[in-house]
Amino acid sequence: MKRKSRKVRLDVLKRIYGFLIYLFLFLPIIVIVVNSFNATTSKPYLSWKGFSFIWYTKIWENTELLSAFGNTMLIALITTAAATVIGSLGAIGMYRYNFHGKKTIDALLYIPVVIPEIVLGISLLTLFTKTNIPRGLLSLILAHVTFCIPYVIFNVRARLSGYDNSIEEASMDLGANRFQTFTQITLPVLLPGISGGALLAFTLSIDDVIVSYFTNGQTKTYPLKVMESIKSGVSPDVNVLSTVILVGTIALVVLTQTDILRKRKAA
Amino acid sequence: MEINQNAVLPVTGSGTKIHAVSRHKWKSNTLPALITVGPVTLWLAFFVAVPLVYVAVMSFCSIDSYYNVVFKFTLDNYARLLDINYVKIYGQSFLIAFASTAISILLAYPFSYLIARTKSHKKMLYYILVIIPFWTNSLIRIYGWRTFLGKYGWLNSALMALHLIQKPADFLYNRGTTILGMVYCLFPFMVLPLYTSIEKLDENLLEASADLGARKLPTLFHVILPLTAGGIFSGCIMVFIPTLGYFFVSDILGGGNADVIGNLIERQFQSGNNWPLGSALSIILIVITLVLVKTYQKCGGSMENFGA
Amino acid sequence: MDHKKKIVEISGVNKVYGENHVVKNLTLDVCEGEFLTLLGSSGCGKTTTLRMIAGFEEPTSGTICVEGENIDNKEPFERDVNTVFQSYALFPHMNIYDNIAYGLKMKKVPKAQISRRVPEMLDLVQMGGFEKRFPSQLSGGQKQRVAIARALINRPKVLLLDEPLGALDLKLRKQMQIELKRLQRKLNITFIYVTHDQEEALTMSDRIAVMHDGVLEQVGLPREIYDAPATKFVATFIGETNLFEGYVEREDAGLLTIVTENGRIPAKGKGFKKNDIVAVSVRPEKMKYSSEKMTGFEVPAQVKEHIFVGAVEKTIATLPNGNEIKLERLTGDIEVLGDVVYPYWNLDDARLLKSPSDTVVKAIDSGETLENVQPAAV
Numbered sequence: 001m002k003r004k005s006r007k008v009r010l011d012v013l014k015r016i017y018g019f020l021i022y023l024f025l026f027l028p029i030i031v032i033v034v035n036s037f038n039a040t041t042s043k044p045y046l047s048w049k050g051f052s053f054i055w056y057t058k059i060w061e062n063t064e065l066l067s068a069f070g071n072t073m074l075i076a077l078i079t080t081a082a083a084t085v086i087g088s089l090g091a092i093g094m095y096r097y098n099f100h101g102k103k104t105i106d107a108l109l110y111i112p113v114v115i116p117e118i119v120l121g122i123s124l125l126t127l128f129t130k131t132n133i134p135r136g137l138l139s140l141i142l143a144h145v146t147f148c149i150p151y152v153i154f155n156v157r158a159r160l161s162g163y164d165n166s167i168e169e170a171s172m173d174l175g176a177n178r179f180q181t182f183t184q185i186t187l188p189v190l191l192p193g194i195s196g197g198a199l200l201a202f203t204l205s206i207d208d209v210i211v212s213y214f215t216n217g218q219t220k221t222y223p224l225k226v227m228e229s230i231k232s233g234v235s236p237d238v239n240v241l242s243t244v245i246l247v248g249t250i251a252l253v254v255l256t257q258t259d260i261l262r263k264r265k266a267a
Numbered sequence: 268m269e270i271n272q273n274a275v276l277p278v279t280g281s282g283t284k285i286h287a288v289s290r291h292k293w294k295s296n297t298l299p300a301l302i303t304v305g306p307v308t309l310w311l312a313f314f315v316a317v318p319l320v321y322v323a324v325m326s327f328c329s330i331d332s333y334y335n336v337v338f339k340f341t342l343d344n345y346a347r348l349l350d351i352n353y354v355k356i357y358g359q360s361f362l363i364a365f366a367s368t369a370i371s372i373l374l375a376y377p378f379s380y381l382i383a384r385t386k387s388h389k390k391m392l393y394y395i396l397v398i399i400p401f402w403t404n405s406l407i408r409i410y411g412w413r414t415f416l417g418k419y420g421w422l423n424s425a426l427m428a429l430h431l432i433q434k435p436a437d438f439l440y441n442r443g444t445t446i447l448g449m450v451y452c453l454f455p456f457m458v459l460p461l462y463t464s465i466e467k468l469d470e471n472l473l474e475a476s477a478d479l480g481a482r483k484l485p486t487l488f489h490v491i492l493p494l495t496a497g498g499i500f501s502g503c504i505m506v507f508i509p510t511l512g513y514f515f516v517s518d519i520l521g522g523g524n525a526d527v528i529g530n531l532i533e534r535q536f537q538s539g540n541n542w543p544l545g546s547a548l549s550i551i552l553i554v555i556t557l558v559l560v561k562t563y564q565k566c567g568g569s570m571e572n573f574g575a
Numbered sequence: 576m577d578h579k580k581k582i583v584e585i586s587g588v589n590k591v592y593g594e595n596h597v598v599k600n601l602t603l604d605v606c607e608g609e610f611l612t613l614l615g616s617s618g619c620g621k622t623t624t625l626r627m628i629a630g631f632e633e634p635t636s637g638t639i640c641v642e643g644e645n646i647d648n649k650e651p652f653e654r655d656v657n658t659v660f661q662s663y664a665l666f667p668h669m670n671i672y673d674n675i676a677y678g679l680k681m682k683k684v685p686k687a688q689i690s691r692r693v694p695e696m697l698d699l700v701q702m703g704g705f706e707k708r709f710p711s712q713l714s715g716g717q718k719q720r721v722a723i724a725r726a727l728i729n730r731p732k733v734l735l736l737d738e739p740l741g742a743l744d745l746k747l748r749k750q751m752q753i754e755l756k757r758l759q760r761k762l763n764i765t766f767i768y769v770t771h772d773q774e775e776a777l778t779m780s781d782r783i784a785v786m787h788d789g790v791l792e793q794v795g796l797p798r799e800i801y802d803a804p805a806t807k808f809v810a811t812f813i814g815e816t817n818l819f820e821g822y823v824e825r826e827d828a829g830l831l832t833i834v835t836e837n838g839r840i841p842a843k844g845k846g847f848k849k850n851d852i853v854a855v856s857v858r859p860e861k862m863k864y865s866s867e868k869m870t871g872f873e874v875p876a877q878v879k880e881h882i883f884v885g886a887v888e889k890t891i892a893t894l895p896n897g898n899e900i901k902l903e904r905l906t907g908d909i910e911v912l913g914d915v916v917y918p919y920w921n922l923d924d925a926r927l928l929k930s931p932s933d934t935v936v937k938a939i940d941s942g943e944t945l946e947n948v949q950p951a952a953v
Contacts (some may be wrong), residue, residue, distance in 0.1 A: 005458060014381055017377065017381070018378065018381055018393075021374065021378045022396060022832050024374075025396075025397065025451075025454065027411070027412075028400075028407075028409070028410075028411025028412045028414075028451070029400055029408065030411075031411040031413045031414050031415050031421065031786075032407055032408070032410075032414075034402065035414065046510055047419060049503070050599070055406070064940060067308075079317060084305045086307050086310060087307065089303040089304075090303060090304055090306065090307030090308075091302025091303065092303050093299070093300055093302075093304035093307075094303075094307075096299075096303070097299070097300040097304065098303070099300060101308075105304070105307070105308055105311060106570075108311040108312070108315050108316060109311065110560075110573060111315050111319070111474070112315060113573050114504070114556055114560055114573060115508070115552065115556050116508055116509055116511055116512030116513075116529065116552050116556070117512060118317075118512040118513075118514065118529045118530075118532055118533065118549070119322070119512065119552050119553060120315075120318075122532060122536050122546070122549055123319050123321065123322045124314065124318055124324065124551070125536065126318060126321050126322055126325060126542065126546070127314070127317060127318040127321060130321065132524060139454055140409060142314060142540055142689070143314075145310070145314075146310065146311075146314040146315060148306060149310060149311070153307070154571075164662055164664060165664070166660045166661075166662050166664040167664045167666055167667075169629075169631050169651070169658070169660070169664065170660055170664035170666075170725075171663075171666070171677070172630075172631075172650070172651040172652045173629060173630075173651050173652070173657055173658045173726075174652075174657065174678035174681055174726075174729065175652045175678050175681035175682055175729070176538060176652055176677070176681045177650070177652050178299075180681065184465035186542075188509060188668045189666070189667060191668075195446070196364045203401075203402055205405075207401070207402075207404055207405060208535040209404070209405060209406050209515060210512070210513075210514075210515070212504075213515075213533075214536060215545045222404070223404050223406050224406075226404060226406045226407055226410070226499075227406055227515065229405065230410050230413075230519060234410055238407070239407075242403050242404060242407045245402075245403065245404070248404045249402040249403075250399065250402065252333065253395075253402075
């Protein structure tokens, strides 16, 4: 009996601990979401003036914020596409072929992951200045692809580690040429890894602050717009957009993940 | 017997080193290898290797009176790193990094253990709930903390409503809140490697330890911690290194009272406009990163832990 | 087999991987409709040979012809041969129907025909009704049936099977052996089957090709391989045998006297001359023993152990030099442990093999007497 009651007490402790950690993680988000419904219209927009959707309607007036958001989405989409293609091909190639310098590529891959982002940011800034690559959408995309590629590769690589090479041989044995084998066998089997990598690339890109801060020129992304407005006091429309992005991302992930889960169940 | 030695790329297949023989075009691996590995190689070379080398070069350059970079060799930038005001900030930055890492691990280890070893069917949900907050912009979340802790924030309002304090307390703009922000931003980077390494723990080992008479604490120190050391180490690296560079966290929550090395670099590349000095400061971060990662690898750590 | 049409002709094929010479000058013909097994231990080159026929590997030199046509320049997807892989290699993202239909789709066979042939094929391998399942929902044996169906539906000229039963448990393996053989007879397709399991090879094959260290040691009917092994390797690899190594002391019209470490034994064989290094191979079931010396057979052996192995009981006896021999225990015989017996056999039941064993050659070169030489333990 003693053992049992001790176990129950421990269980309660575990629950409380878990709850506190999740509270810690979600607290600022709750603040943002709640404030997005704040009816206040006077700076610094902090005191609670009642629940309202006013900022959800007003957001259309803030064209600067919306265009920054548009930039962020555009950059994220192009970055995701480019990083996914380059990274997936790279992962497959590095898995399949042995060549000189493979270790060097592998080491280079970890650099964007482990060095502080600020170092990557300023080094890309110096590169773009030196090579006269105009700073704006182009430089932002180039920079974002750079730090997304490794994550795509790691995701695809994880999928490759359980990959049976003989299914490609089986495909060719059954009359499919190399291209057909790649599109009908290799890609579909690796798809969960590739889409996971793409999703990660997308979220990394829309969230990036530091690298964008150094490589943006005059082009504002949504995080940079937020940074600018923090100095003057964040208006609730930023909270609104953040809430919308959060809900959108959750929806995106739930949709794609359940799809993967369902497929995994069937497979 | 004719042995074709046109092999360019030896292929690994079934563990043996095979020299590709290019009698037929399709069997030559050169072209597919170039198509797959070529783009990523070029990209990493041009956007990672070249810029870092360039920063290293720039750290030895001078500036003219208009703050333009002049390719004239100098050690001045490195000499200036020893400026007492800078050294104080390094110290503060390390202090913040150490504290953030220590707090992260103390908070994250029991938590990771709980979610990694739960037998509940909600395990995946618990895991995803750790990541969801990080789908909102990190700046916005840090700003959320500032709102919460601010003079008119929820915390002060609550404390005043409970009559615990009479007038709003100053929670913001010190090292403590900066550390809070760092821990908050980097928490999942501690949880994920810990979660992976704890999940890999073989239940039988824990049972064996109990079977051999070890109580919970000895099992923790002699079995669980050593076996998850890789996760702990990589988690620490993933928290410690970024903490040195996260200038916006100390900007927003530290208000200039808790600058880290990242703030020094940011100033040189923005307002200060002394790129060679900023480059030299960046070299400090690169060296610290290299030393930590090399140590990690020497201790047998796998780089794959960083990819999670 | 000469009366049959040759379907695969492998001539002078070598395969070299870097430093490793994996297949050495292999020449082998496979006849239409036969079940040929490539038998050997791992690393003997049998799988590489199979992969060269399939087109996944290229011969370093030599040619492979199918139906008289050189296929060296054909890619795997252009060859009329199909493979059953050891790991099954079923496509994990496709259901069973799509797996089996894959080859036909690639050949652009009309849909109506595909939807008729796939269920037929599934019925043939006793997997009817499994169309909608995914590979991960099948057991090993079921996966194997699907893998066979997926290859056979293309009506290949030759079906290549790479240790297809290797991952199955013993009972299922026995069952699948019989089914595979039945299937092969029914469809009359040429099977080239790779295995390291000699019992499997003996059970299923029309002919067996034994490979060792990249060299084709012997090709023949299962009975020939077993009863008349051509080399020492074949004798020891297929079934159990007792080897007596030594040199020819006297040769007289096919009757020889062999000097071994344990004394002289008689043997029969053609093409041997004085001082040839040889090994006499006697299967346990052919070996008899007596409590008294028989004419010519004066090597004593001490009964050491009886082993019950199911249908028969085996006796292990020790020779004077410490080597062990195995015999089949005869009912009603003296069989007390420790007894000394004298093994003998019908000279026609033993096989005399050339045996260039290093230790024996060295001993003769240095003029030592064989009594001092420890032959390689078998």
